[in-house]
Amino acid sequence: MGATDRVPESPDRPTGVLAEANPGRTLHASLDSRVYARHPVRTHLVTASDAAVDVVSRYATPIEPSVALVAVSERMVAITQGRSYRITEIRPGRLARVLVRFVTKPGYGIGLGIPQTMQLAIDEVGAPRILLAAAISGLSKPFGVHGLFYRIAGRQAAAIDGPTGYTIPPYNEAATLGPRDPDGVAARLSTALGVPVAIIDANDAGCAVLGASPGLDRRWVERLFADNPLGQAAEQTPIALVRAVNWPAGQPLPPEPRRRITPP
DSSP states (O other): OOSSOOOOOOTTSOTTBOSSOOTTSOSEEEETTEEEEEEEEOOOOOOTTSOHHHHHHHHHOSOOTTEEEEEEEHHHHHHHTTOEEEGGGOOOOHHHHHHGGGOOOOTTSOTTOSHHHHHHHHHHHOHHHHHHHHHHHHHHGGGTOOSHHHHHHOHHHHTOBOOOTTSOTTGGGEEEOOOSSHHHHHHHHHHHHTSOEEEEEEETTEEEEEEEOTTOOHHHHHHHTTTOTTOSSSOOOOEEEEEEEOOOTTSOOOOOOOOSSOOO
């Protein structure tokens, strides 16, 4: 395959599957001497009235035999579960306003760096855990140790997305929790599609697999999406189809995915 590695044209080809990478991203990546194409899939603007299985089935099928994985944005899944809230709807309490002072905002978004997203974290994982994370984070920062808040608060807290100007409306004015039961969602999607499925939380600091169908190597998926090929702005491509590519002999392999920024 060449640099564009186009999907074969077919009357049955899903209209959402793109043959080229999103702007500023790369289609191909190498892992362990194998080359993979990560095809973005464009969808309509997903809302709480949609179901994740319906959205993915509509835009990603029929699945070609060469597809090894379907990756789905955790935000899209959470939105279909009604777990996205306008910032104006969230009323942060006094604890959230105090604890937000102990959080270092990541370089790729807001995280829990505003009272509204902190309140969602308190509601999601409980005040005791957030208090413990804040206490240890506050004690460790003078020694140059960063990032402990999110590690202790847990993945569900770390998966909370805050409003950003570059996000597609109306979610540029919303905060979104991580998806509920991501492993279960991945398993149901895998059954519907007939291929492994991962629910991923990717940004320019890397990728975390929040949910995976049984038997899927989570670390392999995290490495494959470390450079955030779907982007996180207005691409409107919350799904990716991954195919193994027969790379032309003698041509240099594409690089292994690398995260674009270093998290704090």
